[in-house]
Amino acid sequence: MDAEKHSSQTALFAAAARAAHPLVDNRPHLLSDEVAQRLCRTASPSPLDYQLSQPGSPVLAAARLASCTRARFAEAVVSETQADQVLLLGAGLDTVANRRPAAPPVSVWAADRPDVLSWRSRLFHEAGLNDRARCVPADLAAGLDLEDLEAAGMDLRRPVLALWLGVSMYLTPERCRDFIGELAALPAGSRVVVDYHLSPEHRDEAGRAYAQAVAAMAGHAGEPWQCSTAPGTVAGWFVGHGWRVELDVDEAAATPEGFFDRQEHLSPMRLVRLLHAVR
Numbered sequence: 001m002d003a004e005k006h007s008s009q010t011a012l013f014a015a016a017a018r019a020a021h022p023l024v025d026n027r028p029h030l031l032s033d034e035v036a037q038r039l040c041r042t043a044s045p046s047p048l049d050y051q052l053s054q055p056g057s058p059v060l061a062a063a064r065l066a067s068c069t070r071a072r073f074a075e076a077v078v079s080e081t082q083a084d085q086v087l088l089l090g091a092g093l094d095t096v097a098n099r100r101p102a103a104p105p106v107s108v109w110a111a112d113r114p115d116v117l118s119w120r121s122r123l124f125h126e127a128g129l130n131d132r133a134r135c136v137p138a139d140l141a142a143g144l145d146l147e148d149l150e151a152a153g154m155d156l157r158r159p160v161l162a163l164w165l166g167v168s169m170y171l172t173p174e175r176c177r178d179f180i181g182e183l184a185a186l187p188a189g190s191r192v193v194v195d196y197h198l199s200p201e202h203r204d205e206a207g208r209a210y211a212q213a214v215a216a217m218a219g220h221a222g223e224p225w226q227c228s229t230a231p232g233t234v235a236g237w238f239v240g241h242g243w244r245v246e247l248d249v250d251e252a253a254a255t256p257e258g259f260f261d262r263q264e265h266l267s268p269m270r271l272v273r274l275l276h277a278v279r
């Protein structure tokens with residue numbers, strides 16, 4: 001069996017970006033992900049090696065910024081809302097379940113394609129780690145069955161925080177809009193945190209260059225980018241399905257004040273937006 005065929009190269013690329021950030025960028029760090037470092041070290045060659053040897057590469061630096069900013073933004077919502085049920089949609093190698101302290105307890109479910117979840121489990125095993133997220137096989141292009149979540153132990157009488165990170169761009173715009181409607185079946189008080197891409201005319205030069213490079217790589221790896229929109233479009237989809245949008249900002253606006261002044265390799269780009277909605 002060709003294990004690579006059953007993996008997600010974009011998930012590994014994102015994990016390597018989070019793993020490398022505290023090792024190659026200046027303080028203050030957006031986050032520190034030692035679990036991702038351990039997972040990436042099980043792969044050979046590992047994209048972490050490229051990150052460590054070429055931290056100034058614009059594509060690798062922009063990947064660190066995007067992967068770490070969305071994780072930091074999402075984890076701030078976990079903390080601020082004291083969410084105790086977190087659902088990772090397109091989990092890939094997300095490590096939040098293993099990085100959060102045991103108290104207060106947070107239960108985490110990882111939804112992704114079945115083959116990607118098997119690969120995820122194998123990497124955790126090879127890294128000597130116990131994956132604290134419960135796996136829920138799902139094809140988000142077809143839908144998410146809430147009964148599968150319940151069968152995996154989620155309490156659907158209480159709010160759920162869904163972290164839909166680094167995934168919307170792999171679905172079609174119609175599918176993203178419909179999926180937002182399907183998520184509205186989650187209990188009242190549930191939240192969604194999602195990142196999405198601006199369409200080409202709304203990007204700056206750095207955003208255009210990064211999108212061109214990564215879209216080619218992702219497409220080559222069988223995970224083509226499909227969804228990008230004007231600012232406000234995704235918020236409109238949420239509102240249309242009964243959600244209230246709490247925040248919808250450019251990626252750079254989600255970094256700490258003065259963050260870029262201290263960075264050698266990282267600079268703002270206009271491509272990614274981060275949105276937090278509640279219902």
Ligand SMILES: C[S@@+](CC[C@H](N)C(=O)[O-])C[C@H]1O[C@@H](n2cnc3c(N)ncnc32)[C@H](O)[C@@H]1O
Pocket residue numbers: 008010011014015067089090091092093094111112113116138139140141142164165166167170171
């Ligand atoms: C770039 S990775 C992001 C992983 C993780 N959420 C993160 O932020 O690091 C994209 C993930 O979305 C998953 N994905 C893409 N399309 C999917 C689909 N139709 N159903 C389930 N998962 C999907 C991929 O398998 C992959 O794990």
